[in-house]
Amino acid sequence: MDTRADIEVETLLKVVLALAVVWLALEVLDLVIDIVLGPFRSLFGLVIVVLIVLWLLDRI
DSSP states (O other): OTTTOOOOOOHHHHOOOOOHHHHHHHHHHHHHHHHHHGGHHHHHHHHHEEEEEHHHHHOO
């Protein structure tokens, strides 16, 4: 008898519920990070570009 897919419905529902909770937590975390760091997003991009250019020119 093949027991490879032998899983109870309650267990499967618990796994799906846990994944949904993790997904919602990540969405909330993304929202908080976007609110906190939103105004500085373009500044972070500029700093990264400057650091890469300086590294390529052997200035750092």
